Amino acid sequence: xxxxxxSTICALATAPGIGAIAVIRLSGEEAIxxxxxxxxxxxxxxxxxxxxxxxxxxxxxxxxxxxxxxxxFKGKKSFxxxxxxxxxxxxxxxxxxxxxxxxxxxxxxxAGPGEFTLRAFLNGKLDLSQAEAVxxxxxxxxxxxxxxxxSQMRGGFSNxxxxxxxxxxxxxxxxxxxxxxxxxxxxxxxxxxLKELVEKLxxxxxxxxxxxxxxxxIKSGVPVAIIGEPNVGKSTLLNTLLNxxxxxxSDIAGTTRDAIEDEMIINGISFRFIDTAGIRETTxxxxxIGIEKTFEKIGEASxxxxxxxxxxxxxxxxxxxxxxxxxxxxxxxxxxxIVANKIDQAEATAKQKFEGLExxxxxxxxxxNNVSAIEDKLFDYVNSGxxxxxxxxxxxxxxxxxxxxxxxxxxxxxxxxxxxxTGDFLxxxxxxxxxxxxxxxxxxxxxxxxxxxxxxxxxxK
Numbered sequence: 001x002x003x004x005x006x007s008t009i010c011a012l013a014t015a016p017g018i019g020a021i022a023v024i025r026l027s028g029e030e031a032i033x034x035x036x037x038x039x040x041x042x043x044x045x046x047x048x049x050x051x052x053x054x055x056x057x058x059x060x061x062x063x064x065x066x067x068x069x070x071x072x073f074k075g076k077k078s079f080x081x082x083x084x085x086x087x088x089x090x091x092x093x094x095x096x097x098x099x100x101x102x103x104x105x106x107x108x109x110x111a112g113p114g115e116f117t118l119r120a121f122l123n124g125k126l127d128l129s130q131a132e133a134v135x136x137x138x139x140x141x142x143x144x145x146x147x148x149x150x151s152q153m154r155g156g157f158s159n160x161x162x163x164x165x166x167x168x169x170x171x172x173x174x175x176x177x178x179x180x181x182x183x184x185x186x187x188x189x190x191x192x193x194l195k196e197l198v199e200k201l202x203x204x205x206x207x208x209x210x211x212x213x214x215x216x217x218i219k220s221g222v223p224v225a226i227i228g229e230p231n232v233g234k235s236t237l238l239n240t241l242l243n244x245x246x247x248x249x250s251d252i253a254g255t256t257r258d259a260i261e262d263e264m265i266i267n268g269i270s271f272r273f274i275d276t277a278g279i280r281e282t283t284x285x286x287x288x289i290g291i292e293k294t295f296e297k298i299g300e301a302s303x304x305x306x307x308x309x310x311x312x313x314x315x316x317x318x319x320x321x322x323x324x325x326x327x328x329x330x331x332x333x334x335x336x337x338i339v340a341n342k343i344d345q346a347e348a349t350a351k352q353k354f355e356g357l358e359x360x361x362x363x364x365x366x367x368x369n370n371v372s373a374i375e376d377k378l379f380d381y382v383n384s385g386x387x388x389x390x391x392x393x394x395x396x397x398x399x400x401x402x403x404x405x406x407x408x409x410x411x412x413x414x415x416x417x418x419x420x421x422t423g424d425f426l427x428x429x430x431x432x433x434x435x436x437x438x439x440x441x442x443x444x445x446x447x448x449x450x451x452x453x454x455x456x457x458x459x460x461k
Contacts (some may be wrong), residue, residue: 008034009119010103011111012096013460019091024099025460027116030107031083032072038102039070044085049074057087057099065102066095080116081123114457118450121442128442129158131454132396134461136219147268157394158441160208164201165437171197172430175423194426195417198410205407208394213333214382215395217302221263221270222382225301227325232309233341237365238262238275241374267379274301298328303335303381305374310340310362315353322357335381339374341365402436409433 008028014021026035036044041055051072057065069088078084089095104110121131137150171194217223226234242262261274298304306325308318325336337359343350344364354360361377363370394400409432416426 008108009111009115010100010108011116011460012100013086016093016096018093022089022091022096024087024089024096024103025084025116026087026103026108027078027080027082027084027119028108029083031085032074034103034106034108035070035085035087037106038099039068041070044070044072047072049077057089057102059098059102060105065098066090076123079125080119081125082119111459112454113459114454114461117457117461118454127158129161129396129399129440132398134457136395157399161437161440164204165434165443167197168201168430168434168437172427172434175427175430191417195414198413198417202407202410205403205410209400209403209407212394212400215393216397218269218382218393219395221272222303222378223272223274223301224303224305224378225274225298226305226307227298228307229309232307233365234275234307237307237339237341237363237371238273240365240368240371241273266375269379269382271378298325301334303337303378304329305337305339307339307341310343310350311346313353318353337361337374337377339363344369399440402439406433406436409436
């Protein structure tokens with residue numbers, strides 16, 4: 001891995017473009033000395049770590065480029081675990097590029113995506129799952145996604161994995177010891193204790209694996225599809241929920257021909273609402289394509305809002321529509337909410353059609369009557385108990401896949417114990433489980449794995 005940290009890197013750490021200030025970051029053995037060559041103020045080679053210094057950045061002709069503040073971080077006390085400098089300049093793109101050019105001329109090289117965080121991992125400042133959480137913290141767009149990312153970055157998830165791994169390593173070492181005494185037929189690892197441990201580990205892994213469905217939608221936003229026949233008020237409901245005219249509202253059937261999406265935050269959780277084309281029989285080619293997309297969006301959604309016209313729909317049609325949607329989402333772990341719209345236009349007896357049905361909300365989207373009940377129901381459907389109980393929640397696809405494979409390896413261990421296979425085969429399956437757990441936190445890595453993870457980061461982080 002030494003090729004990753006052999007040079008001193010620099011990059012713009014703030015967003016590109018014009019702003020009040022910009023921050024340019026350097027990291028590497030020569031970071032302080034390179035910056036010292038272009039900075040006029042204090043001698044940065046002599047200052048203490050974690051100090052800030054005012055001065056100017058000058059080119060090789062002693063021309064002042066900008067007045068700046070330079071923050072110095074030495075050795076293992078920095079984010080990357082090596083000498084680092086952050087130069088705060090005025091936010092002119094010209095100044096940003098000029099300062100970076102000077103640093104490159106004096107020996108720095110341009111940083112790749114995520115290279116600063118990669119160095120923090122390689123220098124032992126973060127484990128791999130914590131490093132990945134840095135990107136999630138940057139991308140967080142709600143209280144809940146931010147809370148999950150912060151918990152992971154501070155080691156909540158990796159600590160849980162490390163505990164599981166350490167317990168398994170103990171038994172793995174005992175079985176490996178048995179292999180050294182193979183001819184003497186000794187047994188250091190009690191098989192009953194091993195079985196009990198593996199079952200305990202699997203129970204913990206399954207909880208983590210199951211948490212991924214929740215964690216993934218929290219990270220990405222909970223997708224909610226608004227579906228129903230034309231003119232039941234889907235676009236009006238979307239506009240009311242978002243409090244803006246996002247979708248075109250018209251009495252003409254088939255106005256919405258493509259899915260319209262937008263997000264809103266409900267009690268700290270991001271929901272992605274999808275207004276779809278009305279479902280009906282039609283000969284219009286474009287509208288038919290829109291209806292096909294509606295069914296695609298139903299497949300993508302975690303929650304489906306079936307909107308019906310409370311004033312005009314019959315009991316028979318209501319039951320038929322519900323059965324049709326339930327058939328499409330069967331065995332897909334989706335929630336169905338029935339929303340009876342236009343209740344303000346319905347007769348007093350209209351609610352009788354809905355008796356015996358679960359999860360029915362009566363609203364008037366146009367009059368904004370009881371729409372908040374939809375928001376309450378959506379929030380209730382997203383199980384936030386894991387966060388409230390401070391349980392670990394998996395949000396990363398790579399982690400989910402590694403946990404799943406580790407669980408499969410542990411199942412093989414149990415199968416082997418059931419048929420009394422020899423220690424060498426048991427050891428093989430245990431090593432596999434340890435390998436997959438180690439991939440999560442970074443005990444097991446390859447250059448390809450690191451390149452794939454950190455290539456998704458922004459440059460400068």
